[in-house]
Amino acid sequence: MSKLSDRRIEQLALAAVDVCGRAYAPYSKFEVGAAILMQDGQVIAGCNVENASYGLSICAERVAAAAAVSAGYREWRGVAIASVGGVPPCGACRQFLAEFGLHTPVVLVNLIDGARHVCHLSELLPSSFGAGDLPRPG
């Protein structure tokens, strides 16, 4: 499993905290920021965006991942997620992030006390389903 240096963990954590401040969460009031470190050092971030329909709301992790893919990235070195409580990503986001690296380091940042907890996506999504589980054509 890949590891992140303390400097990279801090860089990602700060980016996640920063983008969290732009979250649009008028309904849940639960603001989340996610930042993804690319192989070339660039960081792409996203915040959660809620909707009055509730069901159309999208998590920060998927916003960041979609932005990264849109910018041309399909592999990354780490993900940081900032929230009150430093909660792990929801199940949908675990699956979404796993598409681009099941062993990606994940930094969970607690906005209350600044604590950082580092784990790997594979720990958050055991027995995962992925591209390798699909039948091969022909």
Ligand SMILES: [Zn+2]
């Ligand atoms: Zn989610």
